[in-house]
Amino acid sequence: MITRSRIIGCGACLPDRIVTNAELAARIDTTHEWIVERTGIFERHVAAEGECTSDLATRAAERALASAGIGASALDLIILATATPDHTFPATAVRVQGRLGMNRGAAFDIQAVCSGFIYALTVADQFLRTGQAQTALVIGAETFSRLLNWEDRNTCVLFGDGAGAVVLHAEPGEGNARDRGILSSHIHADGRYYDLLKTDGGPSSSRSIGLLRMVGREVFRHAVIHLADVVGEALAVHHMTLADIDWLVPHQANRRILDGTVRKLGFAPEKVVVTVDRHANTSAASVPLALAEAVADGRICPGHLVLLEAMGGGFTWGASLIRM
Numbered sequence: 001m002i003t004r005s006r007i008i009g010c011g012a013c014l015p016d017r018i019v020t021n022a023e024l025a026a027r028i029d030t031t032h033e034w035i036v037e038r039t040g041i042f043e044r045h046v047a048a049e050g051e052c053t054s055d056l057a058t059r060a061a062e063r064a065l066a067s068a069g070i071g072a073s074a075l076d077l078i079i080l081a082t083a084t085p086d087h088t089f090p091a092t093a094v095r096v097q098g099r100l101g102m103n104r105g106a107a108f109d110i111q112a113v114c115s116g117f118i119y120a121l122t123v124a125d126q127f128l129r130t131g132q133a134q135t136a137l138v139i140g141a142e143t144f145s146r147l148l149n150w151e152d153r154n155t156c157v158l159f160g161d162g163a164g165a166v167v168l169h170a171e172p173g174e175g176n177a178r179d180r181g182i183l184s185s186h187i188h189a190d191g192r193y194y195d196l197l198k199t200d201g202g203p204s205s206s207r208s209i210g211l212l213r214m215v216g217r218e219v220f221r222h223a224v225i226h227l228a229d230v231v232g233e234a235l236a237v238h239h240m241t242l243a244d245i246d247w248l249v250p251h252q253a254n255r256r257i258l259d260g261t262v263r264k265l266g267f268a269p270e271k272v273v274v275t276v277d278r279h280a281n282t283s284a285a286s287v288p289l290a291l292a293e294a295v296a297d298g299r300i301c302p303g304h305l306v307l308l309e310a311m312g313g314g315f316t317w318g319a320s321l322i323r324m
Contacts, residue, residue: 004173004181005128005136007166007324009068012292013059014045014162014279021157030153040255044160044280047143052086054095056163057141060288061096064137064165072100075167076133078107079124081116081140081284083313084147085109088203096139105133113197114251114312115187116140116284117164121308121320122185128170139165140284147199149211158254159212160280164288177238180303180323186233187318193222197313223253223311224260230319231265231309238321242267247300251310252276252286273299283312300324 020043021032035041047056057080065072078100080093097107112119117140127133141163148156173179196218201210227250235241248267250258252275262269273294275286282289287308294300304324311317 001172002175003129003131003170004179005125005168006171006181007322008169009064009066009070009167010288010292010295011060011063011065011067011165012163012289013056013063014289015047015051015056017046017048018043019046024157028151028153028156030157035157038254038256039158040277041157041280042277045162046145047161051143053082053084053141053143053163054086054092054099056143056161057082057092057096057139057165058099060141060163060165061100061137061139064167068167070135070167072102074135075102075137076105077124077127077136078102078105079110079120079136079138080107081110081112081120082142083111083113083116083283084143092141093139112284112312112316113314114253114281114283114286115310115314115316115318116312117287118185118308118310118318118320119187119316121166121182122187122318124168125182125185128168134170136168137165138168139163140286140288142283142285144281144283147210147212154216155212155214158281160282162279162282162285162289164285164292166288166291177240177323183321183323184234184237185318185320186230187316188226188230189314189316191314193315196315220257220260222315223257224264226311226315226317227261227309228264230317231307234307234319234321244305245271245307246304247271247273247294247306249273249287249290249294249306249308251312252279252290253281253311286310
């Protein structure tokens with residue numbers, strides 16, 4: 001017998017404000033058609049003035065706990081993946097912990113940009129597998145709109161705000177692919193590409209927060225390669241093929257990257273969860289948002305084999321194979 005980290009609840013939160021392509025086209029040199037053709041995005045949610053990452057994260061966490069049927073007092077651990085914390089310190093996870101009324105265990109942030117949720121899930125899984133925690137809350141939350149240059153049509157159209165969360169609980173497993181829970185996670189980074197996707201400021205390098213800068217063509221090329229490779233890596237560990245996967249839940253970067261990865265893999269498009277058209281790229285929140293939506297609408301059911309994957313700045317990338 002081994003310990004598995006099983007997902008027992010999912011939750012999501014999107015800001016109320018929706019920004020359409022038409023609204024952006026009235027402000028910058030672009031059109032609805034240009035945005036859709038290049039990204040597949042029709043609209044995105046944007047946080048209101050004064051609405052913080054912790055606000056979205058807390059609401060997603062509360063919904064995940066309600067889905068799991070437990071209270072915050074049952075939690076041993078909170079890990080929050082974000083590149084847009086409320087403050088440089090303390091960790092935004094601690095603010096969420098306080099709002100939930102959890103006064104024990106540990107809470108901390110992880111920063112791996114768009115791969116952040118996969119990284120956080122991997123770390124939480126290790127805590128549960130080794131017995132250091134029994135129940136964990138893993139959140140991906142971002143207010144990425146605060147990092148955007150709203151005059152740069154190549155980047156500002158791509159991103160949105162939101163939060164998604166899952167509750168993990170340690171349960172016994174047989175040690176095979178029929179177990180429910182996280183079967184394995186695979187994370188990577190390559191700092192040689194640090195400058196291809198980054199912000200141009202930060203606490204130790206300048207007095208400004210910094211705005212997003214991206215070499216889009218290179219990011220696209222590396223994303224398709226790395227995402228396809230890490231999917232193959234996860235399958236190979238368990239001697240599986242793509243035919244064994246019920247659902248692929250990818251990072252919602254843009255539709256061209258999703259389509260390019262699916263083509264490279266030879267995977268069935270109808271088994272891919274896609275939310276980028278309505279959410280845009282919500283960075284660390286995109287995978288848990290898409291997962292929560294597919295669970296809520298009944299596409300992803302208990303027993304389904306689900307593969308999560310993401311790539312972000314750094315470059316970082318990773319995948320998690322999960323039996324729901």
